[in-house]
Amino acid sequence: MIGNPKIAKLTVSGLAFGYAEQMVQHDVSFEVKTGSIFAVMGVSGCGKSTLLKALIGLLRPSTGSVRFDETNYWSLDDRGREEMGRRFGVLFQGAALWSSMTAEENVALPLEMMLSKLPKAAIDRLVQVKLSLVGLIAGRKARPADLSGGMRQRVGLARALSLDPEILFLDEPSTGLDPISAKRFDDLIVELRDGLGITIVMVSHELPSLFGICDDGIFLDAETQTAIAHGSPKLLRETCVHPTVRAFMNRAQPAEKTNGNGHVAQ
Ligand SMILES: Nc1ncnc2c1ncn2[C@@H]1O[C@H](COP(=O)(O)OP(=O)(O)OP(=O)(O)O)[C@@H](O)[C@H]1O
Ligand SMILES: [Mg+2]
Numbered sequence: 001m002i003g004n005p006k007i008a009k010l011t012v013s014g015l016a017f018g019y020a021e022q023m024v025q026h027d028v029s030f031e032v033k034t035g036s037i038f039a040v041m042g043v044s045g046c047g048k049s050t051l052l053k054a055l056i057g058l059l060r061p062s063t064g065s066v067r068f069d070e071t072n073y074w075s076l077d078d079r080g081r082e083e084m085g086r087r088f089g090v091l092f093q094g095a096a097l098w099s100s101m102t103a104e105e106n107v108a109l110p111l112e113m114m115l116s117k118l119p120k121a122a123i124d125r126l127v128q129v130k131l132s133l134v135g136l137i138a139g140r141k142a143r144p145a146d147l148s149g150g151m152r153q154r155v156g157l158a159r160a161l162s163l164d165p166e167i168l169f170l171d172e173p174s175t176g177l178d179p180i181s182a183k184r185f186d187d188l189i190v191e192l193r194d195g196l197g198i199t200i201v202m203v204s205h206e207l208p209s210l211f212g213i214c215d216d217g218i219f220l221d222a223e224t225q226t227a228i229a230h231g232s233p234k235l236l237r238e239t240c241v242h243p244t245v246r247a248f249m250n251r252a253q254p255a256e257k258t259n260g261n262g263h264v265a266q
Pocket of ligand 1: 049050093
C-alpha cells in the first residue's frame with residue numbers, strides 16, 4: 001500500500017446535509033485513512049449519494065466540516081474548491097456516461113476540460129492509458145448502450161481516474177452486475193488502491209464487496225437520520241447489535257458456484 005495508512009485522507013465532522021425541503025442526515029462524523037477502502041452503507045434512500053455530493057462539492061452541507069489532508073474544503077473559496085476538486089475522482093451511481101459519446105470520448109471529456117492546453121495526441125494517449133488501466137481497450141469505440149453493465153462501470157471508472165485522483169468516490173459501482181463481473185470490479189478497485197495508493201470511498205449494498213474489500217465504514221440510518229454504526233463491514237456483521245445493521249448484514253447472499261475446491265468458478 002502506498003501512502004501512510006495511519007494518516008487521515010478525509011475527516012468529516014458533525015456534518016448535516018439535505019435539500020431545501022428535507023434534512024437528510026445530521027451529526028455525521030468519520031475518518032477515512034490514506035490508502036483505505038471505506039464503505040458508506042445504509043438502506044435505500046437514507047442519504048448515501050447525498051453524502052457523496054456533500055463530500056465532492058455538489059451540495060453545501062448546512063453544518064460541519066469536510067477536511068481533505070486537513071484542509072477544510074467548504075471554507076475554501078470557489079477557486080480553492082475547484083483546485084481541490086481536481087484531486088477527486090467520482091464514479092456516479094449508474095456510471096452517468098454521456099450516451100452520445102464513445103467510451104474514449106467519455107474518458108477524454110474531463111481531460112479536455114481541465115487540461116485544455118494539452119495537444120489532442122497527448123489527451124488521446126492519456127485516454128488509452130486510463131482505458132487500459134481498467135482493461136477496456138477493446139470497447140473504446142463503443143457507445144454506452146452497446147457495452148455491458150460491467151464495461152459501462154469500467155468506462156465510468158476510467159473517466160473518474162482521468163485526472164489521477166488521490167481519492168476516488170464510487171457510488172454503487174457493482175450494483176446490477178453479475179457476481180463474476182462484480183468480483184472483477186472489486187479486484188480492480190483493490191489493484192487501484194494497492195498499485196496507485198488511491199484512497200477509496202465506496203457506497204455499496206453488495207455484501208461480497210463490503211466483506212471482501214472494505215477496511216472500514218459507516219452505516220447511515222434513514223429513521224434517525226444519522227450514523228448508527230462505524231467499523232469494517234465484517235466487524236459490524238459480527239458485533240453490531242442494532243437491528244437495522246443486523247438485518248442489512250445478515251440478509252441471505254446468493255449461493256456462489258464453486259469448482260469443488262471451494263473456489264468461486266470463473
Ligand atoms: N435532488 C434532490 N432533491 C430533493 N430530494 C432529494 C434529491 N436527491 C435525493 N433526494 C432525497 O434525499 C433522500 C436521500 O436520497 P439519496 O439518493 O442520497 O439516498 P441513497 O441512500 O443514495 O439511496 P439509494 O440507495 O436508493 O441510492 C431521499 O429521501 C431522496 O428522495
Ligand atoms: Mg444512492
